[in-house]
Amino acid sequence: MSIFSSKNVKLLSGPLNLQNPVTVQILGICSALAVTVKLKNAIVMGLSVIVVTAISNLVISMLRNYIPSRIRIIVQLVIVATMVILVDQVLKAFVYDVSKQLSVYVGLIITNCIIMGRLEAFAMGNKPWPSFLDGLGNGAGYAMILIIIAFFRELFGSGTLMGFQIMPKAFYEAGYVNNGMMIMPAMALILVGCIIWFQRSYNKELIEKE
Amino acid sequence: MQEMINIFVKSVFIDNMIFAFFLGMCSFLAVSKTVKTSIGLGAAVIFVQIITVPVNYLLLEYVMKPGALSWLGESFKDVDLSFLSFMIYIATIAAMTQLVEMVIEKFSPSLYNSLGIFLPLIAVNCAILGGSLFMEQREYENIGQVLSWGLGSGFGWALAIVSLAAVREKMKYNHIPAPLKGIGITFIVTGLMSLAFMSFMGITL
Numbered sequence: 382m383s384i385f386s387s388k389n390v391k392l393l394s395g396p397l398n399l400q401n402p403v404t405v406q407i408l409g410i411c412s413a414l415a416v417t418v419k420l421k422n423a424i425v426m427g428l429s430v431i432v433v434t435a436i437s438n439l440v441i442s443m444l445r446n447y448i449p450s451r452i453r454i455i456v457q458l459v460i461v462a463t464m465v466i467l468v469d470q471v472l473k474a475f476v477y478d479v480s481k482q483l484s485v486y487v488g489l490i491i492t493n494c495i496i497m498g499r500l501e502a503f504a505m506g507n508k509p510w511p512s513f514l515d516g517l518g519n520g521a522g523y524a525m526i527l528i529i530i531a532f533f534r535e536l537f538g539s540g541t542l543m544g545f546q547i548m549p550k551a552f553y554e555a556g557y558v559n560n561g562m563m564i565m566p567a568m569a570l571i572l573v574g575c576i577i578w579f580q581r582s583y584n585k586e587l588i589e590k591e
Numbered sequence: 592m593q594e595m596i597n598i599f600v601k602s603v604f605i606d607n608m609i610f611a612f613f614l615g616m617c618s619f620l621a622v623s624k625t626v627k628t629s630i631g632l633g634a635a636v637i638f639v640q641i642i643t644v645p646v647n648y649l650l651l652e653y654v655m656k657p658g659a660l661s662w663l664g665e666s667f668k669d670v671d672l673s674f675l676s677f678m679i680y681i682a683t684i685a686a687m688t689q690l691v692e693m694v695i696e697k698f699s700p701s702l703y704n705s706l707g708i709f710l711p712l713i714a715v716n717c718a719i720l721g722g723s724l725f726m727e728q729r730e731y732e733n734i735g736q737v738l739s740w741g742l743g744s745g746f747g748w749a750l751a752i753v754s755l756a757a758v759r760e761k762m763k764y765n766h767i768p769a770p771l772k773g774i775g776i777t778f779i780v781t782g783l784m785s786l787a788f789m790s791f792m793g794i795t796l
Contacts, residue, residue, distance in 0.1 A: 407774055410616035411717040454714065455685050462678045470674065485724035488677050492717045494617040565789065566611055570782030574775050581770035589773035 392514040396522035398584070402495045403526040404577045405587060409495035412486045413527055414569040420543050423531030425479045427524025429472065429487065431517060433464045434496050438516030441504040448505075457500050458491065465490045495523055530572050538563030595739040598731075602743030605792055608718045609751035610785035612725075615718030619752050620777055629756040633749025637742065639713050640722050643687045644741030645734060647680050647723040655679065680723045688714045718748050755781060 402408045409430075416426045437460050441448075448456050469487050472480040480487065490496065499519050504512040535541060537560045540548035548557065562568050581587045608614045615636070622632050653659055655676055660667035692710040696703045713719060722744045731737045758780055767776050 407620055408617060410620065411613050411721075414613040414616070455682075458681050458685060458714075459678070462681050466674060466677055469677070485721055485728060488680075488724050489614070489717050489721055491677055491681055492715050492720045494715065494717075497715050565786075566613065567782045567785040567789065569613070570778050570785060574771070574778035574782065577775040577778065578768070578771050581775065588769050 389511060389514055392511055393518040393521075396515075396518040397525060398522075398580075399587070401522045401526065401580075402498075402519045403523055404573070404580055406495075406498065408498045409493045409523055410573070412489050412493055413523065413530070414566065414573065416483055416486050417527055417531040417534055417569055418538065418564055419482070420528065420531045420535045422479055422482055423527040424524075425472065425476060426483060426486065427520070427527045429468045430490060430493065430495070430523050431520030433461065433468060433490055433493075434499060434520040434523075435513055435516035437461045437464050437496060438499055438504040439509055439513040441500050442507060442509045442512035445505050453505070454497075457497065461496055461500075462491050495519055526573075526576065529576065530569060533572060534563045534568065538568075595735050598736055599739045599743040599746075600794065602740055603747040603750065604788065605794065606744075607747040607751060607788055608721065608744050609748060609781070610788040612721060614721040615716045615748055618716055619748075619755070619781075620774065623752050623756040623759055623777075626753060626756045626760060629752045630749075633752050635710055635713055636716065636718060636748050637745035639684075639688055639691060639710075639719055640745030640748075641738065641741045642691065643684050643719060644722050644726050644744075645737050646687065647683055648726055648731070648734065648737040650679055650683065651676065651727055676727060680720060684719050684723070685714045718744070751784070755784065758784075 396402055399405065403410065403413050412426065412430075416422045437457075440460050441457060444456075444460075465488065468490070469480070472483070472487060499516060503515045507515070532542070536547060540546060540553075540559050548559075605611070609616070609619055618632065623629050651659075653662065655672040657671040657673065658668055660670045660672075688710055692703075695710070722741060725744075726737055726740060729740075731740060755777070759777065762776065762780070771779075
């Protein structure tokens with residue numbers, strides 16, 4: 382089997398749209414919404430989740446034949462927690478201000494359902510390389526949704542992107558006001574609802590049956 | 592005492608786990624189809640929360656904080672284990688849910704039958720780990736405050752899931768655009784409920 386056979390590429394690209402962890406599998410919503418007030422936080426959070434999913438998928442897949450199934454959840458949690466501690470220490474060392482703003486949500490990557498879901502559903506039954514790609518793809522799908530939500534929330538909520546002013550001054554002089562609603566938690570939920578709406582009206586096969 | 596009541600009210604209505612912090616969303620969305628099951632899960636979360644949060648608080652105070660190990664002797668004065676907090680919290684939570692499950696099974700089979708399937712799921716519910724992490728971040732002063740934060744956050748979560756389930760039961764009979772059906776409309780309803788909860792902001796006793 383070649384390293385990038387069509388099957389493997391599918392593992393990587395599927396989660397971006399038809400198998401998206403956030404909008405289709407409905408996993409990992411908890412942190413997806415809370416860190417999206419600013420684009421920079423969303424990017425850092427997305428990258429951290431990509432690293433944790435990819436590497437813990439790889440490690441669990443390498444160990445899959447040695448883990449007794451009765452205690453597998455604890456083993457998985459320990460491996461994920463180790464990865465998250467590493468990521469947390471790196472963030473604290475290099476991007477301290479972002480790490481402060483993400484607050485508890487970095488720690489909550491441990492219980493992020495995407496990671497546990499992929500470990501259970503994929504890594505426990507597949508070889509290391511496909512598992513690594515699956516983790517990478519799912520992490521990327523998650524990061525993508527995060528970035529889309531954060532883009533809209535920061536642009537309309539505070540008129541900036543990555544901290545730079547985007548909305549021209551002339552707009553404000555003509556009476557434009559930042560939409561304070563966008564900063565509030567409620568709007569994140571409604572935006573996810575709208576993204577799901579768009580995605581499902583584009584991909585008819587995703588519509589839920591009664 | 593007043594401080595404890597204050598923390599409780601704040602954690603139920605203002606700092607609600609679901610509507611302000613989005614914690615425990617996965618099971619919140621998946622289990623909120625009927626009121627009956629969501630009451631079961633809500634009760635289980637309250638139960639686990641009032642046990643794990645104080646236990647984690649004690650571990651933090653007497654094991655992990657810088658200098659917390661000084662009760663062992665002079666040489667442990669400078670030990671700082673706080674980087675281990677994620678690992679210790681999650682281990683406590685996994686162990687406690689297992690323990691709670693066993694205790695309930697032994698002493699109250701009827702409660703076990705109604706909660707049974709949800710108990711193992713709670714180990715990976717973000718609301719539980721989030722409760723412990725917020726407890727660490729907010730630096731509560733004594734065990735009483737921690738206890739009322741644990742109870743309040745669990746209760747707020749239960750309140751949220753039961754009220755969403757009630758809305759969803761009624762929504763079955765509505766005509767919703769096909770692409771929004773199911774999860775899409777649930778998100779929007781949760782968003783609107785979260786807006787309603789924002790009216791509690793600023794309440795203190």
